[in-house]
Amino acid sequence: TADKLWGGRFTESTDAFVEAFTASINFDQRLYKHDIAGSKAHSQMLNKVGILTDEEMNDIHQGLAEIQADIESGNLEWSIQLEDIHMNIEARLTDKIGITGKKLHTGRSRNDQIATDIRLWLREEIDAISAELKRLQSGLLKVAEQEAETILPGFTHLQVAQPITFGHHMLAWYEMLVRDFERLQDCRKRVNIMPLGSAALAGTTYPIDRAYTAELLGFDRPCNNSLDGVSDRDFAIEFVSAASLIMMHLSRFSEELVLWTSAQFNFINLPDRFCTGSSIMPQKKNPDVPELVRGKSGRVFGSLFSLLTLMKSQPLAYNKDNQEDKEPLFDTVDTLLGSLRAFADMVPNITTNKDAMRAAAMQGFSTATDLADYLVGKDMPFRDAHEVVGSAVAYGVETGKDLSEMSLEELQKFSTIIDQDVFEVLTLEGSVAARNHLGGTAPEQVKARVAEAKKNG
């Protein structure tokens, strides 16, 4: 029937429900700019190899530019009958410039076209995500620098373990994001390969110049195999997997922010503008942003499994299944960009409650390891020192005293080699300052890493 661009071999028109069921225009319209850029480059290449005249190419470029303007001013109505972004634009082009519009698809298929569009789009989004990631990293460095000397308890098993500096804790998040950034850049290398020219699956009979099209579109090179070119979605899975790791990191970070803002911890405050209230409980200030980010991580992990499952049984080459790659991918980008943006805005505005963190660090015998190390310094074997300090802690639990609150006489009941100088190591400041090596929590190390990171990333 005549109402479809591919209608030649059909004797009845598509069932209306099937038409809506198979259409992707409702979501793939998001790729319009990249589809148009791809078509411009393709027609320029067809002109270079002598398939389109200068005039034809110019008409196509002119028509596509007008279509882009129509889309951007809201003057193009998408048609479900035209199925997807590619045919919507092509049909509109032919309306505008006549039969030349019908020559654009020479040597091309929607299969290599869509694979190219997604890569062009994703490349741009990776760059936007990378920029937000960097912004969040700068925020973390700012807080780390400000709070290089601020002491809080560090936890293992969520039990007080040893005193650490707040700056050191912020830098732990920073280092995770360093790896996340590298992963994105590495993934981008495999995104930036051009499928165009693969045509439907086997390549094309026209004397195309793929290197030229790749150069026009800023791709590093054309793909090596046409079957692989139209059917590979590894790059999308790889991206969503990098995105999942970022969301996992943000979710862990969120969990800490939620705990730390609770009255029970009271370690930090988030600015009011990043929190919301309760409709019934007037006193509430809820950390909605971190909670939402923690929750949204699930969408991205879900997308990763959607895409892996989408691909796992597909025979070569293109299958319509692939149309299902877009929504999880779009949702991943939106979720990730939104979460990173919220964190990049919020993190540099975190304020700390130093007294509460200090009090918490004083509570859980956080300098017990320091006392053991002190005894080792006086020639006691570490295992014996561990035992001695364990007894002192048991005494502290019984009497409600921290190690630093015990008198010298009390401490000497556990070992006579303990001396007046013990009190230097039992202070929180002494404890963190003593861990002064690469990667340690000492304020000096925090400041050094901040300076280094500001210089080299």
Ligand code: ARG
């Ligand atoms: N909308 C399709 C997709 O998203 C475009 C390619 C369609 N190709 C085809 N032969 N039906 O994958």
